[in-house]
Amino acid sequence: MGEQNGAFPFEADADSSVPLWVQLRKRIVYLIGSGYFKPGDQLPKIRELAADISINFNTVNKAYLSLQSDGYLKSVRGKGVFVTDLGADAGAQGGEVEAVLDDCLHACRNLGLSYDEAVAQMTRRAMRLKMAEAQPQRAGDSNIIVLAPEGEGAAGAGAGAAAGGSAGAGAAREAL
Numbered sequence: 171m172g173e174q175n176g177a178f179p180f181e182a183d184a185d186s187s188v189p190l191w192v193q194l195r196k197r198i199v200y201l202i203g204s205g206y207f208k209p210g211d212q213l214p215k216i217r218e219l220a221a222d223i224s225i226n227f228n229t230v231n232k233a234y235l236s237l238q239s240d241g242y243l244k245s246v247r248g249k250g251v252f253v254t255d256l257g258a259d260a261g262a263q264g265g266e267v268e269a270v271l272d273d274c275l276h277a278c279r280n281l282g283l284s285y286d287e288a289v290a291q292m293t294r295r296a297m298r299l300k301m302a303e304a305q306p307q308r309a310g311d312s313n314i315i316v317l318a319p320e321g322e323g324a325a326g327a328g329a330g331a332a333a334g335g336s337a338g339a340g341a342a343r344e345a346l
Contacts, residue, residue, distance in 0.1 A: 178214060178222050179206070190225060194233040202242055202253055209255035213243065216251075 180197045182190055201207050213219070216234060220227040234251055237243040244254045278288035 178219055180223050182223070182225065191229045191232040191236070194223075194225070194230065195236050198233065198237060199242060202256075207253045209253050211253045212249075213251045213253065 179201065180194060182193055186193065188196075198207070198213070207213065213234070214222065216230045217227055220230045234243060234245075238245055238251075241254055241256065243251050245251050274292070275285065275288055278291070279285070283291065
């Protein structure tokens, strides 16, 4: 585990209004970023860390879950929690996706947004798009919901509705 020796390097700030799990999360992110924990290093088990730094098990668990959802950590059943390699290529499209994201972030910075504000705006926009995609597509003027195969989206649903005409229940069964 990196260059650790002894107790886990965390001290809660009792005077802070920041929740304890967020303090712990930020500390672990710092330790990963500073090289204290390296990719592949195993973090202390939840119960062990909770006992070591004298905080509730659920607090440590919440911090670990948050770090897992953000890609900093990976939990391996029966083995423990490990630091992920954030620098690893995100698949074949990794470089292309990074270039597009860099362009977007630079454009947001030029508009006067901070990186955090840009991320918040992108997250809100992504949620709106997901909600719009989740809206049911109706066949014509009927109450029949056409389920488009993944990847076709609304365009595929509209085409299916036009092709199905007024077949009604037949179009719905066919869409399933």
